Amino acid sequence: MRRGIWPEFDPGPVKKPELVDFALQPVMEALDSVERDGELPADVLADLGSGGRFGPIHRGVRRWAVHATRNYLAAYPPGGTDSDGISWAPVIPGWMYRRRFIPPDRRGIGNYRIRVWGRCYRSLDGRVHEIRVPTYSSAGRERTKAEEAVAAFIVASAGADVETVRVREFYCLEGKAGHLLYEGSPAEVVDFHREVGAPALASVVNSTEYRPGDPCVKCRYRVGCRGLPAAPGLLGIEDRRRPRRTWSVSNGRYYRACPAKDHLRRSRLPTAWKLERSAAAERGRSIHDHLHVRHRHWPGVPCAPDEEPMWTSEPDGAELDAALLMLRQHAEVCPLRGLPTGAEIRYEPSLAFDDTNADVVVKVEPDLLYTDRGSWVWREVKTTRAASSRGFDSLESLPQIALAVLVLGRQLLGGDRRQSRVELEVLRPNGVDLRQFDPFSRELQQEARDVIRRLVTDWHRDEEFAPRPGPECARCEVRRWCPDALPEESA
Numbered sequence: 001m002r003r004g005i006w007p008e009f010d011p012g013p014v015k016k017p018e019l020v021d022f023a024l025q026p027v028m029e030a031l032d033s034v035e036r037d038g039e040l041p042a043d044v045l046a047d048l049g050s051g052g053r054f055g056p057i058h059r060g061v062r063r064w065a066v067h068a069t070r071n072y073l074a075a076y077p078p079g080g081t082d083s084d085g086i087s088w089a090p091v092i093p094g095w096m097y098r099r100r101f102i103p104p105d106r107r108g109i110g111n112y113r114i115r116v117w118g119r120c121y122r123s124l125d126g127r128v129h130e131i132r133v134p135t136y137s138s139a140g141r142e143r144t145k146a147e148e149a150v151a152a153f154i155v156a157s158a159g160a161d162v163e164t165v166r167v168r169e170f171y172c173l174e175g176k177a178g179h180l181l182y183e184g185s186p187a188e189v190v191d192f193h194r195e196v197g198a199p200a201l202a203s204v205v206n207s208t209e210y211r212p213g214d215p216c217v218k219c220r221y222r223v224g225c226r227g228l229p230a231a232p233g234l235l236g237i238e239d240r241r242r243p244r245r246t247w248s249v250s251n252g253r254y255y256r257a258c259p260a261k262d263h264l265r266r267s268r269l270p271t272a273w274k275l276e277r278s279a280a281a282e283r284g285r286s287i288h289d290h291l292h293v294r295h296r297h298w299p300g301v302p303c304a305p306d307e308e309p310m311w312t313s314e315p316d317g318a319e320l321d322a323a324l325l326m327l328r329q330h331a332e333v334c335p336l337r338g339l340p341t342g343a344e345i346r347y348e349p350s351l352a353f354d355d356t357n358a359d360v361v362v363k364v365e366p367d368l369l370y371t372d373r374g375s376w377v378w379r380e381v382k383t384t385r386a387a388s389s390r391g392f393d394s395l396e397s398l399p400q401i402a403l404a405v406l407v408l409g410r411q412l413l414g415g416d417r418r419q420s421r422v423e424l425e426v427l428r429p430n431g432v433d434l435r436q437f438d439p440f441s442r443e444l445q446q447e448a449r450d451v452i453r454r455l456v457t458d459w460h461r462d463e464e465f466a467p468r469p470g471p472e473c474a475r476c477e478v479r480r481w482c483p484d485a486l487p488e489e490s491a
């Protein structure tokens with residue numbers, strides 16, 4: 001957390017401006033140009049589509065941004081009235097809540113500022129304040145009550161005449177306003193905020209927890225941070241001239257399929273649901289979720305073959321039977337079996353490492369970490385309907401395992417090295433295999449380094465992420481946004 005301390009910071013070599021990585025940013029800027037500057041929507045959309053303005057934007061993201069901006073302007077034409085007959089004036093930049101404490105409060109902070117992200121409007125008579133939060137699509141996560149309360153509180157604090165405060169979402173993909181998340185008078189807002197908003201804010205401000213990941217890319221406090229261990233050379237690349245970014249094995253996989261696909265997925269553009277959620281992928285996800293929930297629920301009790309599954313989402317049809325059989329097999333190799341008392345367990349922890357040689361934040365989420373006599377053991381689980389686990393024989397097909405070998409082999413998690421190992425659990429309907437990898441084996445280390453370097457090298461030098469149309473287009477979840485996608489019938 002920032003407490004007015006600004007460390008001396010060496011940003012390294014000057015780099016080319018990076019492609020815009022937050023795909024709602026150009027949408028917001030284009031809407032500002034129309035609503036604040038009075039530009040014609042057709043001109044703004046043309047500039048957005050051609051890349052003439054709004055920053056270096058990938059062609060696929062531009063396509064998305066034009067779609068989203070056009071949808072918003074169709075739903076809320078500038079200067080028009082909405083379906084309730086209210087005419088609105090935009091408030092740009094949006095509202096911000098400030099509070100000063102003299103002397104500083106018990107945390108030692110004298111100045112709080114909370115900005116609400118979204119499009120802010122005041123009715124022309126000033127009696128209604130509304131915030132519309134653009135989201136990618138209606139399939140996104142639900143807002144929490146705390147988020148609604150804080151947003152409503154900031155919106156209510158922005159004027160003495162306000163009588164009604166509204167919070168709603170706008171679904172950019174579908175081009176429609178979400179239902180009202182909140183509507184109330186300023187007095188009601190204050191109660192709502194006191195009840196749920198303020199405690200949530202206090203817990204954020206008081207928290208000393210580290211949540212490494214995407215924010216580490218731009219964080220000025222990263223040097224020496226406990227949440228982001230330095231791991232120079234983890235990816236095997238010596239080049240700090242590229243934009244600082246995050247990388248995970250999933251990025252590597254998507255990039256290998258098509259550079260544009262990686263960029264468009266990383267930009268969180270809406271994906272084709274049917275392709276994203278194939279029955280087999282869902283089965284794997286359901287099993288992972290079950291194991292995660294079950295292990296957390298009874299960490300002291302190993303899984304038994306006849307247990308009721310704790311599905312977060314139950315697999316469909318034929319995949320359900322296969323999944324139930326796989327769970328029976330899991331019981332035999334459950335990592336909780338034989339775990340000594342006092343062993344530490346970390347369930348799907350989000351880990352990040354700063355490869356300072358490549359200037360990349362490497363993100364990884366092991367399925368489970370546990371300690372064996374003071375050494376870290378890294379467990380990954382794979383599921384397959386195949387009769388054997390031969391498909392997972394080479395490290396080339398197991399980049400997560402390769403990365404795990406490198407992380408444990410460098411002792412980036414600390415602990416004793418003697419029992420440290422990587423485990424691969426392959427669940428099949430008719431059996432299970434548990435393989436172990438010694439992260440200190442020189443041969444394995446070399447193989448792992450080669451696998452990761454091959455996966456990351458081209459990605460690291462790439463600053464354009466051009467589409468590579470080919471057979472992959474047929475199963476590409478982001479083809480809708482891709483300017484070069486092969487027609488479905490020829491892909």
Ligand code: SF4
Binds near residue numbers: 259260469
């Ligand atoms: S549609 Fe084809 S070219 Fe476009 S991003 Fe997807 S795989 Fe790449």
Ligand SMILES: [Zn+2]
Binds near residue numbers: 330331335
């Ligand atoms: Zn288990």
